[in-house]
Amino acid sequence: MHVLWIFLxxxxxxxxxFWRQRWVLPLGIVGLIATVVFLKMNMDSTIPLNF
Amino acid sequence: MTTQVKxxxxxxxxxxxALLGVLSxxxxxxxxxxxxxxxxxxxxxxxxxxxxxxxxxxxxxGIKVRNYAFAILAACVGGAGSVRQILLHIATPGDxxxxxxxxxxxxYTWADITFLIAVVGISILLMWPGQFTANDRGLLxxxxxxxxxxxxxxxxxxxxxxxxxxxxxxxxGIGMCPADPPETNYLPSNGAWLAIGGAGILSLxxxxxxxxxxxxx
Numbered sequence: 001m002h003v004l005w006i007f008l009x010x011x012x013x014x015x016x017x018f019w020r021q022r023w024v025l026p027l028g029i030v031g032l033i034a035t036v037v038f039l040k041m042n043m044d045s046t047i048p049l050n051f
Numbered sequence: 052m053t054t055q056v057k058x059x060x061x062x063x064x065x066x067x068x069a070l071l072g073v074l075s076x077x078x079x080x081x082x083x084x085x086x087x088x089x090x091x092x093x094x095x096x097x098x099x100x101x102x103x104x105x106x107x108x109x110x111x112x113g114i115k116v117r118n119y120a121f122a123i124l125a126a127c128v129g130g131a132g133s134v135r136q137i138l139l140h141i142a143t144p145g146d147x148x149x150x151x152x153x154x155x156x157x158x159y160t161w162a163d164i165t166f167l168i169a170v171v172g173i174s175i176l177l178m179w180p181g182q183f184t185a186n187d188r189g190l191l192x193x194x195x196x197x198x199x200x201x202x203x204x205x206x207x208x209x210x211x212x213x214x215x216x217x218x219x220x221x222x223x224g225i226g227m228c229p230a231d232p233p234e235t236n237y238l239p240s241n242g243a244w245l246a247i248g249g250a251g252i253l254s255l256x257x258x259x260x261x262x263x264x265x266x267x268x
Contacts, residue, residue: 002223002225002226002227003090003093003097003219003223003228004216004219004220004223006093006097007097007100007212007215007216007219008216010097010100010101010212011209011212011213011216013104014104014107014205014208014209014212015209017104017107017108017111017205018111018205018209020111020112020189020191024104024108025104025108025117025118025121028101028104028121028125029121029124031097031101032101032124032125032128035094035097035098035101035128035129035132036128036131038090038093038094038097039091039094039128039131039132039135041227042090042091042094042227042230043135
């Protein structure tokens, strides 16, 4: 997954805040999950700190 | 609207301004000092952006427990990124850390402190039931300084977010972001501060114009 998509999700979330849309929090949760996936994808070092 | 709701709104706005300050510092490092964000730094940025969603929703749609809960989740995700980066540099002997130090700490350490303060601050705010009992519906229906400031801050975040997103493309291309991206100077140091100030002035104009247009309706 490309990090660009995460930031595009946040742009949509912020646009949703301006228009007080109900889907802002659910889409925000999607953004958070995508961020965790991106974090996991970058745990590629050999040190014993990966989860 | 009760005094407690007013006070809660002011606290939410102050938290948003503090977060804007942290993001401004990181953008100045990126554009003014040629320090591009690493993948873990992008995780922390994503966490900071997400952290702002809770207080903004509190101001736009009314003070709600779920908005604070989302902010705590965001702080946990961003904090995971910063703790990971701190541990990464501790575990490697002789590692000087990533990027420059600011007041003796690297940016990821400051990010971790920010997320920790957010979790503690929001937890304390959640112990204050008076702000939830007033059935607040947000301040968009209330013209005035608070509405101008709220729209200004939201617009400022959106401008930062668009700038961050645009500059991910030359840094990461269409693949994975490089672990140690090369330094790229986009602007001189003063130029970066001017750009940050310009974003603030543009946001203020958006806030003032939106406030007056809403009043006319």
